[in-house]
Amino acid sequence: MDLALAPETLARWQFGITTVYHFLFVPLTISLAALVAGLQTAWVRTEKEKYLRATKFWGKLFLINIAMGVVTGIVQEFQFGMNWSDYSRFVGDVFGAPLAFEALIAFFFESTFIGLWIFGWDRLPKKIHLACIWMVSIGTLLSAYFILAANSWMQHPVGYRMNGEKGRAELTDFWLVLTQNTTLNQVFHSFSAAFLTGGAFMVGIAAFHLMRRKHIPVMRTSLRLGLVTLAVGGLFTAISGDTLGKVMYEQQPMKMAAAEALWDGEEPAPFSVFAYGDVDEGHNKVALEIPGLLSFLAHSDFESYVPGINDTNEALQEKFGPGDYKPIVPVAYWGFRWMIGFGMASFSLGLLGLWLTRKKFLLPAAYRTGEDEVPHLVLLKRPLGSRLTRLYWLAAVWTMAFPLIANAWGWIFTEMGRQPWVVYGVMRTEDAVSPNVSQAEVITSMSVFTLLYAVLAVIEVRLLVKYVKAGPPELSDSDLNPPTKIGGDVHDADKPMAFSY
C-alpha cells in the first residue's frame, strides 16, 4: 500500500498525536506532584486535618493523571527508533544521552517513590512518607528538564560536531547541551506553564465545590493555593515566554516571522492581532496591527528591524541551497495566538480571583470570612452579587482546560514552526523517517494509538469526574496514626492494608 503522501507525513501525524496527548498529562503531573507534596508538608508540620484531607483528595486526582502520563510516555521512548530510525542513527550520539539520563535518574526516581507513596501510608513513618512524594516531584522536574534539553538541541543544536565519515552528529560538549540558553528558557517556560496548568485545575475544582458550599475548609485552602499557583505560574509563563521569544528571534527567525505572519521585514515591526492572508502569494489581505510592538518583543525596543518570512526564506536559500524554508504559516500564526490567548485568559482569571478573595488587604472587616465559610468575592468595597459570584465560579470551572489547550498549541507551534527541519539547520524532517517502515505499518500503529488513547481519555475523564464529585475523603484511624517504624508497626498481623489495588 502506498498513499500519495510524503513518507514522513504519517509518521509526523503519529508523533504529533501521541506527543500532544502525552503532554496533556505531563504539566498536570509536574504541578500536582509539587502541590500535593506542599499540602502534605503542611499536614506534617501543622497536623491540621484539612491539609491531610486535601493531600488525599488531590493525591488521588494526581495518581489518576500520572498513570496516563507514565504509560503514554513509554511510547515516546521507543518512537524515535520505530518511526525515525534515520534520525536516531544521525543524532543518537547527541540526543540519546539526555534520554538515558532521564531514564536512569528521573524515571527510576518517579516510579519507585510513587509506589512507596501510594502503598506507604501504613508502612512508612510520616516524614519518610512525605519525603517520598517530594522525591516523585523532583523526579518529574528532572525528567522534564532532560527531555527539554534534548528538544532544545533540535531547536538549536550546540555542543556537537559533524563526523563526515560516519555521517552523523557527535557530541562534544554535553554540559553545553544541558545549559544552553534555549534549554534554560524552554525549561523555565515549560515549568511555569505546568504550574499555570495545575493552578487552573485546582481553582476550577475548588470553585466547583465552593459554588455548591461543600467541603468548604479543604476547598477554601485549595482555592487559595490554586490561585497563587495560577497567578505566579502565569506571571512566570509570560516572562519566560518573552525571553524565549527573544532567543528564538535570534536562533530561528523564520519561526517567529511565521508566528506573526510578517511576510516582509519592517522597521519598526508591528504586532499582529489578526491577519488573514494568501500563503502562496506571500502577503496578508487583512491585518490588524499594533505598531512597534513586535520590535519590542524581539529586541526590547520599539524601532528595530525584524526580518520577514520572505527575507528569511531568501537568506536560508542562500545558506542551505534552493528550497522552501517556510513552515505552514497559518498554523504557526494561530498556534502562537492560541497559546498566548488561552494561557493568559487563565492567568487573568487567577489574578482576578486572587484580588476578589483577598483576605485582609483593602477588604472591609465585615467581609472577612472564617475557615469554614465560603469566601466572599469582593470587587471593591462590597461582595459581588450571587449571580456574579456564581459566574466567577463557573468561569473557573469552564476554563480549567484552557492551559491544556495553550500547552498543546505551544508545542504544535514550536515544532511545526521549526519545519522543514527536524534538527534546525542540520537535518530535514524528510530525511529523518524510517525508510523500512511501510505506510501500512504506520497507519496501523497510528490508528491503534489513536483509538486506544481516545478510549483511555474517556475512562480517565470519567474517573476524574467521579473522584472530583466525591470530594475529600473522611480520615480513618490509620490515617491519623501513621506508623513509627519502616515497614509498619506490628500490632495485628491480619490488619488490612491502608491501601490496596
Added chain:
Amino acid sequence: MELHDVWFVLIAVLWTGYFFLEGFDFGVGVLTRLLARDRAEKRVLINTIGPVWDGNEVWLLTAGGATFAAFPEWYATLFSGFYLPLLAILICLIVRGVAFEYRAKRPEENWQRNWETAIFWTSLVPAFLWGVAFGNIVRGVKLDADFEYVGTLGDLLNPYALLGGLVTLTLFTLHGTVFTALKTVGEIRERARKLALKVGLAAAVLALVFLLWTQVESGDGTSLVASGVAVASLVAALGANQAGREGWAFTLSGVTIVAAVAMLFLTLFPNVMPSTLDPAWSLTVTNASSSPYTLKIMTWLAVLATPLVLLYQGWTYWVFRKRIGTQHIADPVH
C-alpha cells in the same frame, strides 16, 4: 576492554535487570488466571507487585534509552525492524499500567473484571514477545548493507524465535509463581508451590531445547557454561521449592533468568544484531556504537546512578517485605 564493550555489558545488565524484575510481575499477571480461585485471591496477587511493578518497568525504558545513547544504530535497527511486535508490546504495557492503577477505583464488578482480563493478557503477551524478539536478535535477521531490516513480519515468527517466546513465558511464569509463594500467606501460598513444580518442569524442558539449539547454532565455551548454570539453577529452584525454601527458590529462578540472558548476550558478542544476509552487514559493538566522548559520559552516569537505583529499589522491597493474604485486602473501593 574498550568502552563499547563495557556498554555491551551494561546493556546486557539492564535487560537482565528488566527480565529479572518485570519477569516476576509478568508472571504474577499470568497467575491471576492460572492460580487465583476468586476475586480476593486475584487482588492478593496484584497487590504483591502493586508497589513495585512501575519501578520494574523502568528497567526497560532505561535499556531503551541507554541503547539509543550508546548504540544508536542498534536502537534504530531494532525498533524500526521489529515495528509491529514492538507496537504490540507497547500497547500491552500502556493498558497494563492503567489496569493496575484504575482497577480498584470503581466498585462495579464488570469494571474490575475487565481490568483483570486486561492484566492477564497484557502480562502474557509481552512475556512471550520479548522471547521472540531476543530469539531473533541472537539468531540474526535480514539486515541490508545500511543496517535496515528488510525481512517481513513472518520472518520474525520463525520456530526458533517462537520457542524463545515460550521459554520466556514459562520462565517468567515460574518466576512469578515462586515470587507468589514467597510473598503470600494462606492457601494461595501452598497452591503456588504446587503450581511452581508444573510450570517449572515445562520451563525446564523448553529452556533445555532452546539453549541446546542456540548452543549448536552459534554457541561457544562460555555460552555453554552460562547454559549449564541456567539449567542447573532452574532444577535447583524446583528442588528448593519442593523443600519449602521459598527465598532460595525465588533467588535460584532469578539466577536462571540472569544466566539465560547472559548466555544470549555471550552468544551475540561482538555482534549486537547479526545479519543473516551477509556477515559484513551485521551490526557490531564497533559499528553500532556512539563516539568515545558520549560513551564516557554515559559510563559516568551508569557508575554513579546505577548503585543508587539498586539501593533505593532494594529498600522498597524491604519496606514491603510483609507477606499478604486475603485478610489484608480491605474493602475494594476507596
